[in-house]
Amino acid sequence: MSQTEVLYASTYEAILARQSFIELGARERARALLDVGSFRELLGPFDHLESPWLPLQGIVCQADDGAVIAKGRLDGEPAVVLAIESAFQGGSIGEVSGAKIAATLELVLRECEAGRTVRPVILFETGGVRLQEANLGLAAIAEIQAAIVALRRHVPVVGVIAGMVGCFGGMSLAAALCSYLIITKQGRLGMNGPEVIEQEAGVEELNASDRRLIWSLIGGEQRAATGLVDGLVEDDVAQIAAAVRAAFAQGRPTQARSERVAHYLDLLARVDPAAIDGAAMRQLWNQESL
Amino acid sequence: MSASSKTSSNTPSTSASRGRIWFDALAGVASTRPPVLSADADLAGETAQFISVVPDPAQRFPRACDNVVGLEQGWKLAQAVRAVIEADASASLKRPIIALVDVKSQAYGRREELLGLHLACAAAVDAYASARLAGHPVIALIVGPAMSGAFLAHGYQANRILALDAPGTMVHAMGREAAARVTRRSLEALDALGETIIPMAYSMHAFNQLGLLSHLIQGVNADAPTSAEIDIVRQALSAAVADARLGPNDLSGRLTSPAAQKNRAASIEVRRRLAQQWQAE
Numbered sequence: 325m326s327q328t329e330v331l332y333a334s335t336y337e338a339i340l341a342r343q344s345f346i347e348l349g350a351r352e353r354a355r356a357l358l359d360v361g362s363f364r365e366l367l368g369p370f371d372h373l374e375s376p377w378l379p380l381q382g383i384v385c386q387a388d389d390g391a392v393i394a395k396g397r398l399d400g401e402p403a404v405v406l407a408i409e410s411a412f413q414g415g416s417i418g419e420v421s422g423a424k425i426a427a428t429l430e431l432v433l434r435e436c437e438a439g440r441t442v443r444p445v446i447l448f449e450t451g452g453v454r455l456q457e458a459n460l461g462l463a464a465i466a467e468i469q470a471a472i473v474a475l476r477r478h479v480p481v482v483g484v485i486a487g488m489v490g491c492f493g494g495m496s497l498a499a500a501l502c503s504y505l506i507i508t509k510q511g512r513l514g515m516n517g518p519e520v521i522e523q524e525a526g527v528e529e530l531n532a533s534d535r536r537l538i539w540s541l542i543g544g545e546q547r548a549a550t551g552l553v554d555g556l557v558e559d560d561v562a563q564i565a566a567a568v569r570a571a572f573a574q575g576r577p578t579q580a581r582s583e584r585v586a587h588y589l590d591l592l593a594r595v596d597p598a599a600i601d602g603a604a605m606r607q608l609w610n611q612e613s614l
Numbered sequence: 615m616s617a618s619s620k621t622s623s624n625t626p627s628t629s630a631s632r633g634r635i636w637f638d639a640l641a642g643v644a645s646t647r648p649p650v651l652s653a654d655a656d657l658a659g660e661t662a663q664f665i666s667v668v669p670d671p672a673q674r675f676p677r678a679c680d681n682v683v684g685l686e687q688g689w690k691l692a693q694a695v696r697a698v699i700e701a702d703a704s705a706s707l708k709r710p711i712i713a714l715v716d717v718k719s720q721a722y723g724r725r726e727e728l729l730g731l732h733l734a735c736a737a738a739v740d741a742y743a744s745a746r747l748a749g750h751p752v753i754a755l756i757v758g759p760a761m762s763g764a765f766l767a768h769g770y771q772a773n774r775i776l777a778l779d780a781p782g783t784m785v786h787a788m789g790r791e792a793a794a795r796v797t798r799r800s801l802e803a804l805d806a807l808g809e810t811i812i813p814m815a816y817s818m819h820a821f822n823q824l825g826l827l828s829h830l831i832q833g834v835n836a837d838a839p840t841s842a843e844i845d846i847v848r849q850a851l852s853a854a855v856a857d858a859r860l861g862p863n864d865l866s867g868r869l870t871s872p873a874a875q876k877n878r879a880a881s882i883e884v885r886r887r888l889a890q891q892w893q894a895e
Contacts, residue, residue, distance in 0.1 A: 366891045367884065376880050380811055393888070419813070423884035430864075430885070431892050453762070453787040455797055460813040460878065462762065462787045463826055463868070466770040469736075470865045473743040494766050500736035515732040515763055516722050523792070524722040525677060541728045552730050582733060582740040585692045592685055592729065597674050600725055 342560040345486050346510060350392045350409035353447055353486070356561045357405055357568060358396030366393040367424055375418045377457045386412045391421035393428050399569050402435075403443035404428055408450045410489040416454030417495060422464025429471035429481075436478035443572050444475060446483045446502065451517060452493015465494035472501040476580060480504055482571045484564060485511040485544070485553070492517045501582055504571040505553040506564065507544035513553065514542035540602035550609045552581070631681050632758035632782070632836055633716035637666040639844045640712070640851075649673060649681075650690040652697075657710060658852035663698045665691065666714040667768055677723030683764040684721030688734025691768055695741035699748055708750040710855045713742070715769040716758030719789065735767035742771035751858035753851055756818075757836055760785045773858035773867075774828040776850055777818055780836035785821045812877055825874025828854060 348356060355363045367373055369387035378385050390412035394405040406425050408415045417425075425446070432442045453461035472481050483502035485491045490512030491499050499505060499513060507513065516524075518532035531537065540546060548556035554571070557563040594608060630638075637644065637651050641664035644651035649670035654661050669681050678684025683691075695711060702708045721731060746752045754760075754769035756777035765785060769775065777783050788796065793814075794804045808815030812823050822830050831850050834843040861867050868874060869882055 367888055371887065373880070373884055373887070377811055377813065381807065395892070419878070419880050420884060423881040424888070427885040427888045430866075431888060455788060455793055456811070456814065458787040458793070458814045459785060459821060459824060459826075460881070462766070462770075462785075463824065463878075464881070466766055467865055467868070469739050469766065470743050470746075470771060473740055474747060474864065494763055496732035497736040497739055497763065497766055500730075500733045501740060513732065514727040515720055515735065516727060520792075521722050521724065521727065523795070524719075525724075529677070529722075530724045530727075541724065546728075550730075552733060580740065582692075582736040585689060585696055585737055585741075588730075588733070588737070589689045589693065592689060595725075595729065597676070597725055600728065602728060605728055 342558065343562070344559050345561050345564050346488060346508070346559045348561075349411060350390070350407035350447065350449070351394070354392050354394035354405040354407040357398070357445065357565050358394060358403060359398060359400065362396035364395045366395055373420050373424070375420050375457065377419065377460070381456055383456060389418060389420035389424070390415060391424040393424055398443050398445070398572060401443055401572070402441070403445065404432060405445045405447065407447040410449040413454055415450035415489050417450060417452065417461045417465055418454040418457040419460040419464060421454075422461055422468065426464055426467040426471055429468065429475055433471060433475045433478070436475065441479050443479060444481050445568055446481070446498070448483055448485045448491035448495055448499050449489045450491060450493070450495045451489060452495050462494060465498060468498050469501055472498060476501070476503050476576070480572055480574070480576050482506070482568055484568065485513055486559065486564065487511040487544075490514070501580070503577055503580060504555070504574070506555040506557055506567045506571065507547055507553045508557055508559050509544045510559060511544040512539070512542045513547050546602050546606070549606050631668050631716055633666040633681055633714055634668045635837065635839070636714045636716070636755070636757045637664060637668070639839055640664055640714070640848065646690070646694065649678070649687045650694055652694040654709075657712070657848060657855070660709070662710040662712055662855070663694075664712045664714060665694050667691070667717050675721065675723065675725060677726060678721040680718065681716055681758070682719050682721045683717055683735060683738070683767045684723070684726055685729055685731055685734045688731065688738045688767055692737035692741040695738070695745050698750065699741070699745050702750070708748060710751040710753060711742070711745055712851060713752070713754045713769045713772060715754050715756045715760045715765065717761060717764035717768055718759045719761050720763035720767070735763055738767040739771055746771060746773055746863050749863060751855040753854045753858065755847070755851060756783050756785065758782055761789065762787050773861065773863070774854040775826060776829045776831060776854055777821075777827055778834050778836045778847075779818055779830045779832050780834060782836060783818050784816050785818070786816055790816055823873050824877050825871040826868055828857070
């Protein structure tokens, strides 16, 4: 099976020993995941590859454009972590941050094609396209998706959605293309953010301020219970680091989730649109996956 | 998208959509029913598969009745594309896949999010990218709006992207009205910004300056094409197919045009400097 359930006992000692992953910035997250001492950042802040478009709109740039490329090792094997910084423009994908992610995946693909496997990890923390760079963000996301589909044939591409921003927009499609997805209870994965749905379809369609409802639809627990992600972990550096390593140890799944067309069309045909909710979906999905 | 789309997504207009008009013109009779039309048809002497997303008033999911990409649209796009890949699995010359693009948005709905719209759209992305990697020339022909996640799912993985230079064709990450609201700007201010910030502009001419289009087709009526105009489009598609067969099966060609070198210079610079730093160890 391609689905791995990584559940950990929440003992009192374990809770005390936890180190929050969510509270870390992108750079610290990448460092925390890689083998100790192996972290080396590429195109870091001192390279000053910044957005050419934000200054034209009076918006202050960030020297890494909100994307961190960290080369290093996982279980001693060459690896690269791509970490999106939610503190800069909501983790949105602009020309430069998007190009950093796409270019890295393209390079890893070339390495893999030459027989030098590199383990790619993407830390999704993003609302999707950066609207101030609109079409260039969208173009970069298409290139990221193209690279994941090609790369996934050589090595598992592992995605992590820790929170608190979650993963939305075109990047939610990129996440869905990953070989394995790991999420926390705080994480959310969906195409349109709740506010966007409320704005476009009205509050009767979705009340974006109803947090319980939102998490029952797109929260980490629901996504794990319905197989739309592979592992549910606590907000803990050690657990997330272990889950990422376990995913690579498992190797490539025989079939990616996004390739299971007949399976999902069959499930969808059984849905009653008038009655479907989080609980009904869990029942239907789990009954069918037996 | 806009407030007007709120009503239109529940009540599709009765006139034929651009996606339907161009499917009828280029492919003829569909072998599938709405919301995803697909069929094999002749293109300059060879068989090509044409795929279009059209309004589906009978759609079970009420937020996806218009020409949007919802759950069924995403999975059925994937199904149609994968059927072509399988049919040509042992063929030496893979048949072209032509995505006719007229999608105003992804579906905005509670059920869509719950049931994994992101995965349905990813399945379509995966199928188109896999077709391209398998050697199918994948060509997107933009005949209407090509918006955001809907365009990612239906068209943006193509080897070559063509567009009609006609009112109503556009590529963007968010509808004009919604983008104005979210960025707290007036529509006028947003349009003015598009004059200098090319990736924010809504015109197809501005999009063409990003180097992402291989051909902006002039002089064609997008709503009521004459047979001569349809021939112009067929020739453009056929030329794009031939061109795609000569090129690589990845998307690297999007960064090579003079337009891309000018307006996607940062995308190119990131790749150049990353390659240097990657090796330096």
